[in-house]
Amino acid sequence: MIELREVTKVYKGQTVPAVDRLSLKIPEGETCVFVGPSGCGKSTTLRMINRMIEPTSGTILINNKDIRESDPDRLRMGIGYVIQQIGLLPHRTVAENIAIVPRLYGWPKEKIRKRVDELLELIGLDPETTRDKYPSQLSGGQMQRVGVARAMAVDPPIMLMDEPFGAVDPIARNYLQDEFLRLQREMRKTICFVTHDINEAIKMGDRIAIFNKGRLVQYGTPHEILTRPANEFVSDFIGYDRVVKKLGLYRVADLAGPAGCVAREGELPEIGRLMREKESDVAFLVDAHGRPCGFLTTEDIGGMGDEISPQSLMQKALGRRGAFAQREMVLRDALSLMLEYDTEYLGVLNGGDLAGVITLSAIRKHSCRKEGE
């Protein structure tokens, strides 16, 4: 656990503190994201945790031990550190870069070699081909991954990450974020993560600390912050789309209901009756193998659906072949899919199988729900 007590930092020659009486607790195994505009003190705070910057006053505790009691270099050896520019040593190979901290600890060569390969595999790089490359031979995304691997070399319980994915392109960034979330689900490290991007904060953080002008403005879970912004600064910072952003926190599986009515092609002429019987507003069409290939709603059959030709019903249903969402899809993307297909329903899939239905009204109700309801 990391705890900051009344931490203040005033830089030499400045009167306004860069960080002002900051108190904060980061529970073990959680990712805490520091977010705010540039110059808000988030990086300074991060760098005080591994004593790259010494606070002017206040105390920082790691596992209830004052960090001033340990030698700065020893302290840093035990804390993973990733920065935006990565800072790989250009004259050392990938393996040598990852081995820096193990070498500082004096690990035997064989153990280091094994650990390097293990880490390379963990971050999705082939040890055989990557090990002996130099940083200049890697792409931006690969370099960033090596940076993360290097920080995790001795499996430190705490990691400090200063805009770690800030320098890579948006597609690679998204990918790296997902990868890192996957790793973190297994590793459960205590992570401090600095970013200026609120979307990244919402995506990565178990908790978010919003900074402004050296002060902590709000500290809470992403849901709390999106639902109840503490003040105008926070709501401005989150943006007008905060409701949509909140939808990024939940998944389709959270709101899916049972698929009431499933029909085969042959049953199309009687579809209206079937739906009434099952009291369902939506009927899924499955192919010969039982795989969903579209759906119809009460609107389509116009109440007296029996008069519409089965062919046109078939076409309508097949037109929604893409209007299905995987259980893991976030609600924001599901909503986008609904708008794209101009429908109030989406089929929910578990792999290739139909697993239920999600409706626009369910999403709407969910987003209006207040905390605790």
Add this chain to the structure above:
Amino acid sequence: MNYIRFIQDNIPLILEYTKAHFSLVLWAVLISLVLWVPVGVLITRSEKWANRVLGIANTIFCIPSLSLFAVMVTIPFLGLGRRSALVALVLYAMMPLVRNVYQGVKVVDKSVIEAARGMGMNYWRILWEIQLPLATPVIFAGFRITVVMTTGIAAIATYIGERNLGRLISEGLTRFNIEMIVDGALLIAFIAIALDTMLGALEKKIVPRGLRVHRGH
């Protein structure tokens, strides 16, 4: 040709001068390295001192070489001869060596240092394992300038009593011996160009490996 005959007739003398020349250059460069490389590293820790030291180096570098030799001679402990010559040459070498060591170390990417510090590497480790290796190309460039420059200026030390290749020129001028002058001048010019070319070829080779390879190779 008279010029070639002069060399043929005076091989032992020329060899003696060459030996004396290079022993002076060797000592001057060695002392300069021992003295100025640490100074260059040291001043990276303080911008104020860096400006002062580089300012002094710059000023010394402006002083005409014959002037500097002449001033050295008047200093009692130094006098005519090798000591004065060495002190003057070492003072000249201050500028290229201190400047290049300083710039080489300073120019190392700040994020690399930041990351290394964040991993718990101490000052000496960072200096020894990161800054100096990455600065070697720039430091070597300074070394190259120093060697070539020292070789040239050392010839002038003949006027304060050094018996080296410069003596061919000074003797030639006093005796009005054209062959001696021309051979001496060409020999010195040739040695300087050859040294510069050799060290230049070496300079290309000492770039740290990671900085030489690039994507796609």
Add this chain to the structure above:
Amino acid sequence: MNWMRFQDALFHRAPAALAVHILMVLISVVVAVVISVPLGVVLTRPRFRRYGFIVLNVLNMMQTIPGLAIVALAMPLLGLGLKPTIVALVVQGLLPIARNTIAGLYGVNADVKEAALGMGMPAKKILYEVELPLAMPIILAGIRTSAVYVVSVGTLAAYIGGGGLGDLILTGLNMFWSEFLIVGAGLGAVLAIALDRALAYLEYRITPPGMSSE
């Protein structure tokens, strides 16, 4: 220290020697500038661009030839006196200026030239209004290096009868008169440092404000 001899050196010998020294430095640097700047300009024009790099390499190589060797070579070719001295100094002074002119003009950002061309500026106007002003700090740095160097090599001119401050040093060395050494060497050092500072100031003043960080 012999006070009489010191006065003799400083008040009777030095003024003339200093005047000659300044004169030969000025003439040499001016001639060197007049030759090497246009040369640098020509060598960076598209038509001769290919040769620019070659000339640059040759100049770099010639730069390593010690000053004493060049002064010594001037004597057998041109005899004794001020004239061969100035020729030797011009040859010495040419190199840094030409090198920096070429490097400075090559260094002008291609986008800036492209933009000027795109606005319809003729090549000559681009040279005078864009390229030369932008390259000027580097050219001036070359002139500064050259001037300091010429002062230094100028002291050696005494050995081929060129006069100047080297005369005092020569006398001092021959007679073991430290007073002459101090006056001659001291004035040489002061002259070089003063020139260096003056040209450094000019360089600083002439650098466009937007480029001064470099």
